[in-house]
Amino acid sequence: MTRWGMVIDLDRCTGCAACEVACKSENNIATVPSRQADMGRAISWMKVMTEVEGEFPNNTLQFYPRPCMHCDNPPCITVCPVRATYINDEGLVGQIYPRCIGCRYCANACPYTVKYFNWYGPEWSESERRHLNPDVSVRPKGVIEKCTFCHHRLQKAREAARAEGRVLREEDYQPACAEVCPTGAIVFGDLDNPNHRVAELKEDPRAMRLLEDLGTQPKVYYLRSRQ
Amino acid sequence: MSVTRREFVWTAGAAAAALAFQRGQDIFWTPPQLPDAGWDPGIESRLTSTCLLCPARCGLQGRTVDGRLVRIAGNRLHPMSKGGVCARGVAGVQMLYHPERIATPLQRIGPRGSGQWEAVEPEAALTLLADRLAALRDAGRPEGLALLAGYCAGTMQDLWRQFLATYGSPNYIADDYPDGTEQIAALMHGIPRRPAYDLEQSDLILSFGAPLFESWWSPVQAFAGFARPGDESGERPRLIQVDTRFSKTAARAHTWVGVRPQTHAVLALGIAYVLIRDQLYDVDFVARHVNGFEDFRDASGRLHEGYLSRVVRHYRPEEVSASTGVPIETITSLARALAASRRSVVIAGSDVMLSPNGLLAGLAVHSLNVLMGRINRPGGIAFGDDPPLAPVGPSRHVRLPRIGTMPPFGPGDPALEFATAVGRGEGPAVEALLLYYANPLASSTHPERWRDALDRIPFVVSLSPFMDETTQHVDLVLPDLLPYERWQDAPAPASYPYPVWGVTQPLVEPPPGGIHTGNAMLAVAARLGGAVAAGLPYEDFTVLLKARARGLFEARRGMILGDEFERTHHRQMEERGWWLPEHEEFEPFWDDLVQRGGWTDLLRDYTDPDRLAQTPSGKVELLPAELLRALAVDGGGRQPYVDVAGLPLEGDDAFPLRLLPYRVSTLASGTLALEPWLAEQPDILQHVPWVPWVEVHPDTARSFGLDDGTLVWVSSARGRYQARCKHYRGTAPGHVNAPYGLRHPDGALASPLQLLDGSADPLTGLLSWSSTFVRLERA
Amino acid sequence: MRADVRDKLASLPEDERVLLRPLVDTSPRFYMVAAVLAAVVVWGFVAYYLQVRYGLGRTGLNRPEYWGIYIICFVFFIGISHAGTLISAILRVSQAEWRRSITRSAELITVLVIGFGAIQPIIDLGRPDRLLNVVFHAQLRSPLLWDVISIGLYFTSCTIYLYVPLLPDLAIIRDSGIKAPRLYRFLAAGYQDTVVQRARLERVIAILSVAVIPIAISVHTIIGWIFAMTLRPMWHSTIFGPYFVIGAIHSGIAAILVAMVVLRRVYGLEHYFRAVHFDYLGKMLLILSCLWFYFTFAEHLTVLYGAEPAEMRTFWAKISGRYAVPFWTMVGGCFLVPFVLMARRATRTPAGVFIAGIAVVIGMWLERYNIVVPTSVNPIWEMEAIGRYLPSWIEISIMAGALAGFTLLYMVATKFVPIVSIWEIKEARAVVEEVAERVRRYSSGFTTPKLTDSA
Ligand SMILES: Nc1nc2c(c(=O)[nH]1)N[C@H]1C(S)=C(S)[C@@H](COP(=O)(O)OP(=O)(O)OC[C@H]3O[C@@H](n4cnc5c(=O)[nH]c(N)nc54)[C@H](O)[C@@H]3O)O[C@H]1N2
Ligand SMILES: Nc1nc2c(c(=O)[nH]1)N[C@H]1C(S)=C(S)[C@@H](COP(=O)(O)OP(=O)(O)OC[C@H]3O[C@@H](n4cnc5c(=O)[nH]c(N)nc54)[C@H](O)[C@@H]3O)O[C@H]1N2
Ligand code: SF4
Ligand code: SF4
Ligand code: SF4
Ligand code: SF4
Ligand code: SF4
């Protein structure tokens, strides 16, 4: 059984946020004006979370790049009144934008706060509209969106593999964030496939998942920092 | 019965409501914004290129669809960036499609700065420029032409130099990131070249204030070095960051050591003390390759105190600890860590040099590399070499003096010197100024001097594709193409130890009226005729690039970029003295080179004595004679390496807080506004979208009654700007960490650099960035 | 008032005369108040129009504060709706005689307020145009859908439950001919108050009043579950079902009391809303404020002992942090004020009840605020920053519009149906002896309870 998942090595991540921007670029995420951003309405499917502890000069900090966890037991999907968010049989948790009524219940149900709402319609200047990725739909106002594990890339990779008459390889399907990460901190693949790096990495003694005790069964694993 | 009636009413009502809603939807529902009509998957291509947004020059791959650039990712074949890119590199697509880019040449019609422009044909614009330059040359005043150029390593720089030299002007004014390390190398090693750092092979990186993961020379090089594979076998380097603030680099470092500003060198010498005391340094290397360690006599027979005595006499851990604020145990453990590692490297961040004692401080920090014998060794300091390119043209030298004065050991701020001299009417009259990658009205620490200078220059041309502050005040705009539309070469930054010649190729078609500055200058050269045309005999810039690449083709070394396996294979072959050409002909070589993104040579000769020192003695000079001489003449009683005492560590009542400017990693160019994706999250530690901020320790902020997020004026004796006050526990109390170059949403610049008090290192002329005191007031 | 109408009214028996007077006699003050309220309603519509036109961005909502005023009002209004039907049903089932004059006004509140409650989540939708997806793509696992169903059921049953006991009164109006004869002929649906009809009517009412109780309880339980089914700190709690029901009844009774005091004043119903009603309902309010306190206390105490970090952040934000003011105001409004006032017979007067009622209504609104906002702004994962919420004028306007709309509809309704059930009062008078006996006992405080009281 295919179960797509991610392993993020916190020991490598330098907090460069390239993953964030790559995700925004790949998935046509519009920016919001500064006042909106101040209100907490900026959208960032991938977000590098930080928390500084301690006092100068004894501070410590951990970066946590945070996409959607694509939980195996996702609390977000049971609450949706219209089935606009669902989990497919490969474990990807998706959104159906044209069906979502914008009640934001799923957003409240997600313990990882990864769901973003389109408070207004997305806006790009005329020239900037040219950099939109045609593989990914643009979300209208009033619906919820979140990281899709770059699902569109899987579809394309599948098609390509089928056209070439071969099986899908690990490197065929890599999400945008994993692709750019300059430290190789983000590893993506099929958790159930022993040939994929994630399958081995998730067994690492440093591996853990966020809020594991909630029983959401996230498919994003973190390797603890060695510091 | 009544129920049916009700039902009827209800059903009818509901139907009516549904209908009304259906109508209502058309009336007041704004349709979602969709991209251009004809939205379909389109024709896709992936092209290799090189990022030009900062000096790092990472390899990249652009994905285009129907001729539009939709994504930037890394080029896995690039030896330095290894497929990685940084956030700002990825956001480059938004720079390309920036709504405010200028696509066609503009000629001023109103008074300067009035914003009244007339679009002119590229040909006409070139004629205008060529005529003006021809007239100046024909009038016998070629030195009246000046160029102010930002960072442009590679063929563009060579082209400019060639152009000016053949034209007859000495005024190539570089504003290209001088950080003083070149001067250190020149003095200590006799090699006038910035040292490179072999992070890929180090096992310990000790960085003194170099923001490796934020700006520095190449964050991506640092990322790749830091996170290289092999961590299971203990191959990965430890990173120790000595810094004045809890920066992103400090946060990610294995150890971070907070120090007081301007005391990095003292700490370094404290470490040296322990190394010497405990005999932990590389005694053999010092004995064989180093001068100035023991006391010595100079040529005139005078006795000088050597490095050893100076360190032992002045930098006892107790004193060092008191001065730097670093505990004695930490000093000892840093020394032990250095001694325990086999492949350490010590990096002096530019801010070590950007202080009143900068050069001396830089020498002190670098002396640790010397003590540990880490010069031209794997994982240590390297002096790289340039790719063996064919020259642009016959070399030529202009004998006239450049405008502005020069400090004894360094570049100072040539742009500021130039502006000051021109503004005051000193030196030869400047009659034409070209601005290439330069926006001094925003980037200079003294924009007012630039304003005066510009007033005195009758003809100013900007080559910027953006209407930046300075471009608003020019006479002619000849906008360059953007990096994703043009051909250029992109040599790896000075920090990378191996020569890499990246190629930047157009990913998308340029706009109809756009001209590549390289092409523009070649065309102008052709029109000028004479020596200029003869010196630059190229049809266009691509021809020039190809001509230069012939040097690589003929060098019989190196390789076209390849993957990990190819690189290793190639290096091993070269180590054994084998080199086989991959291409018999130049054209296929060139095509392959462009397709793979460039050329590199990963062979290093660790035995070459010229890579260690080229001083007259052939040894590394810990106390260069030249320096001692300069200090004796004009040292103001200063001694190598640094005075522990006498640093102003406290402000006064009017300006109680010390300002420490730093650069955020998302800044794509010194003075250009951030792209929206970045502006929304310019720094992951601070989370202040869109608006510039300053970081203050919560206690300090509260003592001035400033809450987290308050908008404040940051003022020094020289000026002020607005920023948001962020409480941050990673700031030393009494300090203000100020990111530079950010802008408010309305475009207003927030520049702590324009608050600097102007104090400078008299030896290098580099401004001190950490000597200014400010106050914060609610705005 | 037209002369013929006045004559007709004058010719009616006393109860009819007094109780039907408001239907035909409208003071200028009524029109003034109605006009002001209507203006506020229009204002609310304008605000909603802007919200739909430009997007939910016009609210003060954000991430992680996804729910705000609308959801607060949703819970609040539905809570108020428990006033009527539930209480009147309980009282009917228990055959408490003193209920007779108050059920109508209470049931009317219910029916009118459910509508205003039910539209709140729709107002809150990002895509109200896709509302019907709830039908086309219904996912029954979603508590939101349970809510759609239970509220739908509740609304329907309450409407029937209001309408059926109205039939005799509608027939009285029709027969008196004082107002809109065709309308009332239609509404009365041929009811003639024959013995058979009356018997049937009472059977239906009896069945309905039993059926409506579990529905009412389910409605607010499910609203509580909407929150409880998420993992968010201080929402994920088993106590939420009953807690919400208790809170709903609490606010419901308070709302009835306020309405009764006002109606009594405005329409001169001193005869019908008597001391005994205020006394009894006041006692109920007292009991409920204690219950409310008990639940609130239990909820917070368990959180405190659980000491989950995420829960503690919300907890302290309420107890002593940014939400301390609304929290303690709520405790004052829901518990202290009603407790102090209702504990003493001397203050179980219309004035005392009015103050207590207002306090509880405000307190219960704040309770919903304190449930929705402090949790919303506080994500479970501690790396996520704590949010902030400041409602925009759009939200405030829509809330004002809804409140005004409800008040206006209620006012208008009093112009169409007698606010006290005429036939039930008359029925009571038929057993006047017994009633007189009981009233004596009610008004002399607690005497030995008789079995007949509840029988
Ligand atoms: N992201 C990005 N990178 C770039 C560029 C870019 O545009 N974007 N441009 C390039 C350019 S123009 C330049 S000049 C460089 C600038 O890069 P750097 O010269 O590295 O300058 P800053 O980033 O300002 O780094 C200043 C660092 O020094 C520390 N510091 C503060 N005070 C002192 C002190 O007294 N002593 C020491 N030793 N350290 C101190 C600060 O904490 C801060 O981390 O970056 C280059 N790299
Ligand atoms: N406010 C502020 N002042 C600064 C700095 C800062 O970060 N902020 N940094 C300081 C430092 S370290 C330095 S080195 C200097 C650097 O300052 P400058 O040398 O002025 O360099 P930049 O601001 O990076 O770029 C100048 C201009 O180049 C133009 N440009 C951008 N892309 C292109 C292109 O593709 N082609 C051409 N021809 N032009 C282009 C843009 O219009 C930009 O405004 O500034 C210093 N001063
Ligand atoms: S791109 Fe990689 S290193 Fe950079 S923040 Fe994301 S996970 Fe960390
Ligand atoms: S992280 Fe949140 S949105 Fe993603 S699957 Fe889990 S619960 Fe759903
Ligand atoms: S916001 Fe959309 S996806 Fe989320 S629960 Fe509501 S309808 Fe479902
Ligand atoms: S997997 Fe794709 S959608 Fe998810 S964070 Fe990474 S780039 Fe974004
Ligand atoms: S580090 Fe510099 S060259 Fe490399 S991707 Fe980032 S901006 Fe481009």
Ligand SMILES: [Mo]
């Ligand atoms: Mo610079």
